[in-house]
Amino acid sequence: xxxxxxxxxxxxxxxxxxxxxxxxxxxxxxxxxxxxxxxxxxxxxxxxxxxxxxxxxxxxxxxxxxxxxxxxxxxxxxxxxxxxxxxxxxxxxxxxxxxxxxxxxxxxxxxxxxxxxxxxxxxxxxxxxxxxxxxxxxxxxxxxxxxxxxxxxxxxxxxxxxxxxxxxxxxxxxxxxxxxxxxxxxxxxxxxxxxxxxxxxxxxxxxxxxxxxxxxxxxxxxxxxxxxxxxxxxxxxxxxxxxxxxxxxxxxxxxxxxxxxxxxxxxxxxxxxxxxxxxxxxxxxxxxxxxxxxxxxxxxxxxxxxxxxxxxxxxxxxxxxxxxxxxxxxxxxxxxxxxxxxxxxxxxxxxxxxxxxxxxxxxxxxxxxxxxxxxxxxxxxxxxxxxxxxxxxxxxxxxxxxxxxxxxxxxxxxxxxxxxxxxxxxxxxxxxxxxxxxxxxxx
Numbered sequence: 001x002x003x004x005x006x007x008x009x010x011x012x013x014x015x016x017x018x019x020x021x022x023x024x025x026x027x028x029x030x031x032x033x034x035x036x037x038x039x040x041x042x043x044x045x046x047x048x049x050x051x052x053x054x055x056x057x058x059x060x061x062x063x064x065x066x067x068x069x070x071x072x073x074x075x076x077x078x079x080x081x082x083x084x085x086x087x088x089x090x091x092x093x094x095x096x097x098x099x100x101x102x103x104x105x106x107x108x109x110x111x112x113x114x115x116x117x118x119x120x121x122x123x124x125x126x127x128x129x130x131x132x133x134x135x136x137x138x139x140x141x142x143x144x145x146x147x148x149x150x151x152x153x154x155x156x157x158x159x160x161x162x163x164x165x166x167x168x169x170x171x172x173x174x175x176x177x178x179x180x181x182x183x184x185x186x187x188x189x190x191x192x193x194x195x196x197x198x199x200x201x202x203x204x205x206x207x208x209x210x211x212x213x214x215x216x217x218x219x220x221x222x223x224x225x226x227x228x229x230x231x232x233x234x235x236x237x238x239x240x241x242x243x244x245x246x247x248x249x250x251x252x253x254x255x256x257x258x259x260x261x262x263x264x265x266x267x268x269x270x271x272x273x274x275x276x277x278x279x280x281x282x283x284x285x286x287x288x289x290x291x292x293x294x295x296x297x298x299x300x301x302x303x304x305x306x307x308x309x310x311x312x313x314x315x316x317x318x319x320x321x322x323x324x325x326x327x328x329x330x331x332x333x334x335x336x337x338x339x340x341x342x343x344x345x346x347x348x349x350x351x352x353x354x355x356x357x358x359x360x361x362x363x364x365x366x367x368x369x370x371x372x373x374x375x376x377x378x379x380x381x382x383x384x385x386x387x388x389x390x391x392x393x394x395x396x397x398x399x400x401x402x403x404x405x406x407x408x409x410x411x412x413x414x415x416x417x418x419x420x421x422x423x424x425x426x427x428x429x430x431x432x433x434x435x436x437x438x439x440x441x442x443x
Contacts, residue, residue, distance in 0.1 A: 009118070009126030011334060016351035016439075017341045021129075023348075023441045024160060024333065025111055028131045031156040032109040035148075037133050040108050042090040044115075048080040051089060060116040061085055083115040087132045087330065088288075092317035095136055095324050104138040104324075105145070111333070123304035123335050132310075134328030136317070141325040143260055146292040146312055147267045153308060153329045154272040157296070165443025166336065166346065167298045169308070172234075172279035173264050174293050176311070178257025179283070182230055182244070185251035186223050193217055198231045199283035206232075231281035237269055238262045240278040257291075264292055290314040294329055304339065307332050340443075349440040350403025353382045355432050357399040358408045360389040365410065372408060375427040381437065383408075405436050 006012070013021060029039065051061050061082040084090045087110050095102065111131045118124050133152060135145045150171065160166040179198075180191040188194055197212040206228050213224035226247065233243050241258050261278055268276030284293040291312030298307055310329030317324040340346040356376055358369045369385045376383040384404075386395045392409070396417055399407050407415045414430060415422040431437075 007126075009120030009124075011125055011127075011338050013341065014351070016348045017337075019348040019351070019353070019439050020164075020341060020346055020441050021333070021337055023439075024164065024166075024337065025129075025131070027159050027163060028156050028331065028333075029109065029111065031159055032131075032133055032152065035107075035152045035155075037107045037109040037152075040091075040094065040110055041112055042084070042087070042094050042110070044083055044113075045081045046084050046090055046093065048082045050093060051082045051085065060118055062115050062117055085116045086114055087112055087130055088134070088313075088316070088328065091132070091134060092324070095317050095326075096319055099138070099319070099322070099324070104136065105141060106136045107134075108136075109133045122339055123307075125334055125338070128332065128334035131331040131333050132328060134326050136324050136326035138324060139322055141327065143263065143291075146260060146327050147264050149310070149327055149329055150264055150268055150276070150292075150294060151271050153294075153296070153331065154268060154275050157308065157331070158272060158275065164346065164441045166340070167300050169275060169296050169298055171268065171276045171294055171296045171308070172282050173261060173268070173276060173295075174278070174280050174282035175257040175261040176283075176290055176293060177253050178244070178261055178280070179230070181251035181254025181257055182247075182249050183227065185249035185254055186226055188219070188223070188227075190217070194219075194227055195283040198227060198281055201228075201231055201281045233280045234277060236265075236274070236277045238266055238278075240265075240280065244280070260292060284309060284311055288313040288316045292327065296329075298336065301339065304335060307336050346441065346443055349442070350405075351439075352384075352402050352404065353438060354384045354402065354404045355381055355437055356383040356406045356408050356414070357395065357402075357404045358383060358385045359392055359395045359410065360386045361410050362389045368410060372410075372427050376408070379428070379431070381432065403439075406432060 045064055048061065048063065064081045064083060091110065095106065109132060111129065113127055113129050115127050118126060120126060133149055135141065135149060150173065154171060157169045161168050179195060183191040183194050194213065194217065197209055201209050210224045210228060213219045213227060214221055229247055230244065233240050241262055244258060265276060265278045282293055282295050289311035291314065293311035294309060295306040296308035298304060308329055308331045312327040314325040315323055316326065358373045360366050360369045373383040373385050386398065396407055400417055405416060405418055407417055409415070412424055413422050414425040
């Protein structure tokens with residue numbers, strides 16, 4: 001059999017890279033749980049009708065069918081299933097199905113793979129891991145949760161920066177109510193159409209956006225320019241409010257949006273200085289966002305686009321009697337890690353969790369080596385036993401190739417193979433230095 005070719009867009013990690021990923025995921029989960037978010041997992045498949053209902057993503061969905069479905073009668077289009085392209089749509093379904101068993105406001109985090117049929121490129125993959133948090137209410141959800149989820153995510157991403165050396169982030173925030181109110185104050189009815197064009201500002205520039213607003217939407221040049229003026233406002237503090245007011249547009253929805261966005265920026269600047277900015281061109285493409293929206297970039301890797309996005313949605317989930325508004329953000333874990341790992345910008349100190357290799361004198365005494373290893377493991381020290389009773393030099397080289405820092409000998413001595421130091425040790429008392437107990441992750 002010839003060597004298989006990798007599938008483009010489906011990244012797989014080597015053991016040392018996987019250690020980095022696991023440490024990052026553990027740090028994220030730990031931060032989320034410190035804030036009271038509980039973990040859930042949803043199924044991989046959802047009905048296509050549900051997946052295609054939320055935003056313009058139907059072309060990106062992987063459709064799943066049984067191999068012999070047609071042979072055995074097939075099924076209707078209503079039975080067609082697809083792999084979820086994000087975690088928000090399946091979460092909305094989960095809330096509706098389990099609303100009678102959940103306590104609201106419901107706080108959840110979810111770390112799970114998603115699939116999109118996109119053209120693979122750096123930062124964009126067909127199978128990738130996301131880490132989401134959401135707070136969902138029953139009928140109502142207080143505005144302060146828009147502030148809370150931003151602070152939790154900023155804390156989590158700052159922890160990745162300080163503990164592992166990931167680049168710092170900049171979170172850009174806007175508010176759909178602010179934008180809608182501004183557009184309505186200008187006499188524009190189809191605010192979503194304007195948002196979709198303004199969202200392209202960074203990619204195609206102001207002249208091209210103006211042409212879209214006037215040519216496709218029929219806005220006057222004057223009104224289009226006012227929309228562009230709003231989109232160019234950005235500030236790391238509440239000064240953006242006065243700049244919007246200076247544009248002379250009045251609308252009640254605009255006032256609500258300004259107040260909500262100011263609260264997010266004010267709290268974010270206090271908790272994580274330099275990590276958050278109001279940016280009024282941020283729109284987010286999916287149609288279920290109704291309030292605060294968030295996008296986040298890695299410093300120095302802005303070309304990757306947003307690595308953490310989300311927003312407020314007031315009507316994503318509804319059973320016809322009760323609506324379940326929510327707010328949340330999603331971290332693109334794979335989008336962050338694959339470029340950093342492939343370029344060697346983020347590494348683990350070894351490729352295995354093992355801290356100690358117990359040498360074997362002979363196969364007849366392997367049981368004694370196993371017993372020593374068991375005593376070390378009982379004290380939380382990751383330990384393995386040498387696979388062969390080779391000469392000690394070969395066993396040491398085996399440990400060195402795997403990055404294992406210590407070798408334990410039947411003489412009751414342990415050797416640090418990096419420094420050559422060898423000391424007497426008791427498996428019920430000895431401990432490695434804290435920095436050697438588990439692999440370190442660093443930039």
